[in-house]
Amino acid sequence: xxxxxxxxxxxxxxxxxxHDKGAVFSPEQLWDLASAWYDDRxxxxxxxxxxxxxxxxxxxxxxxxxxxxxxxxx
Amino acid sequence: xxxxDSTEKRIRLYIYEFILRSDRCPTxxxxxxxxxxxxxxxxxxxxxxxxxxxxxxxxxxxxNIWLADPFAALPTPYPVISGSHxxxxxxxxxxxxxxxxxxxxxxxxxxxxxxxxxLELRVESGTLASSEGVVHFAVPAAxxxxxxxxx
Numbered sequence: 079x080x081x082x083x084x085x086x087x088x089x090x091x092x093x094x095x096x097h098d099k100g101a102v103f104s105p106e107q108l109w110d111l112a113s114a115w116y117d118d119r120x121x122x123x124x125x126x127x128x129x130x131x132x133x134x135x136x137x138x139x140x141x142x143x144x145x146x147x148x149x150x151x152x
Numbered sequence: 153x154x155x156x157d158s159t160e161k162r163i164r165l166y167i168y169e170f171i172l173r174s175d176r177c178p179t180x181x182x183x184x185x186x187x188x189x190x191x192x193x194x195x196x197x198x199x200x201x202x203x204x205x206x207x208x209x210x211x212x213x214x215x216n217i218w219l220a221d222p223f224a225a226l227p228t229p230y231p232v233i234s235g236s237h238x239x240x241x242x243x244x245x246x247x248x249x250x251x252x253x254x255x256x257x258x259x260x261x262x263x264x265x266x267x268x269x270x271l272e273l274r275v276e277s278g279t280l281a282s283s284e285g286v287v288h289f290a291v292p293a294a295x296x297x298x299x300x301x302x303x
Contacts, residue, residue, distance in 0.1 A: 079243040079244050079245045079246075079287060079288065079290075080243065080244060080265050080287075080288050080290075081244040081264070081271050081273070081284075081285045081286070081287055081288075082264050082265065082266060082267075082285055082286055082287075082288055083264040083266070083267045083269045083284075083285050083286075084286060085286055087264055087265070087266040087267055088266075088286065088288045090266045091265055091266050094266070097290050098290065099288075099290075100289045100290040100291060100292065101288070101289045102286050102288050102289075103286065103289075104283070104286065104287065105244075105273050105280060105283035105284070105285065105286075106280055107287070108244065108245060108248060108287045109248055109273075109275075109279075109280040109283075111245065112222075112245055112248035112249040112251075112252050113248075113252050115245075115249060115252075116250075116252040116253050117252060119168055119207070119253045120165065120168055121165075122161055122162070122165050124156075124161070124164065124165070125155055125156065126204070126205055126206060144292070145289075145292050145293065146292075146293045147292075147293060147294055148293045148294055149293075
């Protein structure tokens, strides 16, 4: 996940590297995602969230659709 | 999904607390001393944390921490600066995640990979106070752990 000046730069990166274009969104949305995703790291009883729980976090910040489907993510 | 045993939980938390305090990952010997285990036994715990996707990733073929998600063990293009502390994330998501884990204000400077423009995300009073640019996720969510370094 990289931070670009604008979506034009993302398109330039895709063209230069040959990688597929993925999803583009705002830093504000990323902050919401990070806040929900990483709020549990300092708990002694930490456990990895289930796929359903992780999917709910993504959906909760508006990241929905095939690209965000965790599917077989271990 | 198997839950962590008490030793695994203790070592996992120690790693994070050490990083927050020291701005680097603990060595195998430091973890061994803390856990009162020999290095071989400590290595087994670290490998168990890795294979169970417990947010710890080791350098290939070793028991050295490469990533304690979201903290990278080595410098990256995504530093995070908070007061006298400096940590590194593997990506911009991790950079913001570090400020969440640390529960601190700070800033995450980086360079646009194409234009080279300096960009900065800044967190103040627990909220994103200053943001520039757009975020690009290249890898679909289902494939994040296939190559976490690229992800």
